[in-house]
Amino acid sequence: MTEEHARPEAFTLAVCAEMVFRSLPVTDRLKRITELGFVAEIWDWTKHDIPALARSGATFSSMTGYVTGTLADDDGANELIRTARLSIPVAKEIGCPRLNLHGTGLDGQGLPVVRSDGVTGAMWLKARDTLNRIADLGEEEGVTFVLENLNEAVDHPKTPFAKAADTIALVSAIDRPSLKLNLDLYHAQIGEGNLIELCRQALPFIGEIQVADVPGRKEPGTGEINYPAIARALNVMGYSGVIGLEAWPSEDDELALSRFRQAFTL
Numbered sequence: 001m002t003e004e005h006a007r008p009e010a011f012t013l014a015v016c017a018e019m020v021f022r023s024l025p026v027t028d029r030l031k032r033i034t035e036l037g038f039v040a041e042i043w044d045w046t047k048h049d050i051p052a053l054a055r056s057g058a059t060f061s062s063m064t065g066y067v068t069g070t071l072a073d074d075d076g077a078n079e080l081i082r083t084a085r086l087s088i089p090v091a092k093e094i095g096c097p098r099l100n101l102h103g104t105g106l107d108g109q110g111l112p113v114v115r116s117d118g119v120t121g122a123m124w125l126k127a128r129d130t131l132n133r134i135a136d137l138g139e140e141e142g143v144t145f146v147l148e149n150l151n152e153a154v155d156h157p158k159t160p161f162a163k164a165a166d167t168i169a170l171v172s173a174i175d176r177p178s179l180k181l182n183l184d185l186y187h188a189q190i191g192e193g194n195l196i197e198l199c200r201q202a203l204p205f206i207g208e209i210q211v212a213d214v215p216g217r218k219e220p221g222t223g224e225i226n227y228p229a230i231a232r233a234l235n236v237m238g239y240s241g242v243i244g245l246e247a248w249p250s251e252d253d254e255l256a257l258s259r260f261r262q263a264f265t266l
């Protein structure tokens with residue numbers, strides 16, 4: 001679509017700075033992302049020079065990766081709160097409104113500390129208590145935590161509370177503005193499919209949506225997901241928030257970003 005024919009975007013489009021323009025230093029990636037009209041996501045903040053991020057001129061949508069721990073046991077929950085507390089001043093310094101959480105943590109060997117097939121009723125109740133503690137912290141500090149769904153089949157084997165249905169169940173049970181969903185449609189397509197209906201069920205609890213195509217986690221338009229149809233459905237449902245690209249460019253980075261924009265320009 002040419003500039004003259006492009007219509008105003010119905011969503012705020014974000015790009016993960018860890019996955020594009022990777023030959024450049026991260027601050028230059030952020031500048032490029034900003035020049036192209038996107039907001040930005042970063043991963044583990046401990047890997048970055050925070051004042052440089054703050055000076056980069058980028059608008060940040062979310063941070064992911066450092067808030068680690070587990071939802072369903074005491075030590076893991078304390079670790080989650082500890083890493084969340086350390087992340088909050090950083091989020092404030094760079095003006096980032098959302099901090100991402102996952103349903104599990106990894107042990108020293110990088111393995112999930114809890115197996116998905118071992119999730120018990122008591123663990124669900126404990127996960128709910130942990131997320132209520134996280135929501136308390138978000139409320140006190142004026143930040144939003146977002147719980148992301150993952151896929152077990154390809155990227156995150158044996159992760160408890162991985163499915164979008166699990167994250168919707170937990171976040172809706174808590175039902176507080178400081179704890180929302182990061183609805184990742186790439187992970188959901190692998191794990192569950194039925195994406196438009198999933199968006200409809202998740203809608204009241206969505207803090208942000210993330211996207212990539214399947215297979216390969218590349219930009220929209222390279223695989224099996226009909227993102228233009230999802231964009232139209234989200235618009236009809238009244239969603240006008242952040243759509244974040246968390247994808248590896250299939251060829252050229254700018255081409256990937258323009259395909260992303262095109263998929264979500266109504």
Ligand SMILES: O=C(O)C(=O)CO
Binds near residue numbers: 064100148155184246
């Ligand atoms: O770890 C992943 O796969 C993610 O989607 C992070 O947001």
